[in-house]
Amino acid sequence: MPSLPSLFEMLSALIAIPTISSMKPELDQSNQLVITQLANWCETIGFRCQIQAIPDHPTKFNLIAQLGEGDQGLVFAGHSDTVPYDLTRWQTDPFRLVEKNQRLYGLGMSDMKSFFALALAAIVQFNAKQLRHPVLLVATADEESSMSGAKYLLESAQLRARYALIGEPTNLQPIRMHKGIFMEAIHLTGLSGHSSDPTLGRSALEGMYQVVGEILNWRNELQSKYYHPAFHVPIPTVNLGHIFGGDSPNRICGDCELHIDVRLLPGMELTEIREELQHRVQQRMINSGLEVKFITLFDGIAPMETPTTSAIVLETERLTGYPAQAVAFGTEAPFLQQLGIETVILGAGDIAQAHQPNEFLAIDRLNLMINILTQLIQKFCL
Ligand SMILES: [Zn+2]
Known part of the structure; x- marks a missing residue:
């Protein structure tokens, strides 16, 4: 079996690389190092990786990584950037993964770099030969600022799949619409x-x-x-x-x-x-x-709504035990939807944690999320 670093090591590595995006140019940073790190891990376990340089945003990149063949796959998608932080209000170094009180602290732990490590921990249990439909990992740039990454994902039309889950923080409850x-x-x-x-x-x-x-x-x-x-x-x-x-x-x-x-x-x-x-x-x-x-x-x-009858809605409702809801914040889901991909938003983090100092993810959420992702792969890809 090909090997990835441990979950803790992947989380540490992702948190350690600053990828702040901001409309204020003096705060805005490249996301290139996180994208290449994710691509390296993906390649280790057999993915084909495409790194997209985003036109007019010279330091920004998307990753489309695919394990298995076909255009009816399941996408695990998220943004690789974080918002800026207020150091005076952080009790730990925002770029160091710190374990305290059954929680893991770090900038992007809830919203939402941790999702990529959790997705990889789920995917690594499968190999390409088992997959009837592919699993894809998609990481975008600039979700917290201009949405340049998601816009280019739509424009470039390189992503083909049937279903997607976006791992934005939702307290492990599925979301199928937002304004x-x-x-x-x-x-x-x-x-x-x-x-x-x-x-x-x-x-x-x-x-x-x-x-x-x-x-x-x-x-x-x-x-x-x-x-x-x-x-x-x-x-x-x-x-x-x-x-x-x-x-x-x-x-x-x-x-x-x-x-x-x-x-x-x-x-x-x-x-x-x-x-x-x-x-x-x-x-x-x-x-x-x-x-x-x-x-x-x-x-x-754009506003987004995935029908209650969509298989990804029904399956995430079944796995979590919660009916799919509406939320008040916007996401990249409408861009995926416009590519014809039925999308839900479901992540381990708590939205109350997002964009706050001392952002954390509760440790007991890690395995719960990996289990959900694993079962989604079993349902939609095997
Ligand atoms: Zn987010």
Whole structure:
């Protein structure tokens, strides 16, 4: 039997390599070393590995590793990056695996580098000859920032499989749907001038008052049109989060900008909803004499829903004893779904741990997760 390092050694190695991703360039790091480490382990046990260099992101890579042949396989997928950390609030070195109180501490233990080691510990029990359908390990870049990895995975269309499990932290409970999200800025440019004579300018702030009214009307319409009882907040939401403009009470406001966050239910199409927003605002501003500009703050993640009748949903429900749920956070699942892969999200970590100092994974979760992954391979690949 080919040998991998022990689970503890793999976890230590993954945690020891910093792979922070951030929209702030001074914090952003390469994920190359984790990707090559995973590829090395995969090759040791007989996988074919493809490392994808992500266009326009020179230090970022995806891994697609496949054991066995065919395009009807099972994917274990996750992101190789972590969020930045606040060292003053960590009690241990975030890049050293520390065992304490039946827990393993380290940055990425819950969200979600540990998943790759657990997946390998499950896969190593099988060899390619036994597999009727392949097992794949997919590791992406930049999930915590731009999603460049998942976007390129979709664009490159190199990944072919039937089912996928994403090991994001879910407390060992299957998730089959989440909302989509995008963030947009609306910038109005008018003309500043002395406040004593309104004819000297065009107020961007007064224009924004109209825009806000239009957006709130649009929100009401969306909320009466779309409803999904599986979600804790069962309607789409639009949050007016940030506004700024003008410079002085005695000047006409020349520029004003509003930032909003829109959360979509499954069944709502991201591009369509964004265009609808832009169209509504443009129509409202048509005779205002103000210039309207839209700035994409966050491209967006589509909403996702895998049907209750999907075999991967039924099987993960059976193995965990929990009905598949909806969550409030976005994942890479919609990108896999668009590749025609039926996807659930199920991981050993606790979402309460993710993005927090002193992130850990409870040791008793390790074998529970390896068992689930092992049984999924038996069900879908043998
Ligand atoms: Zn994550």
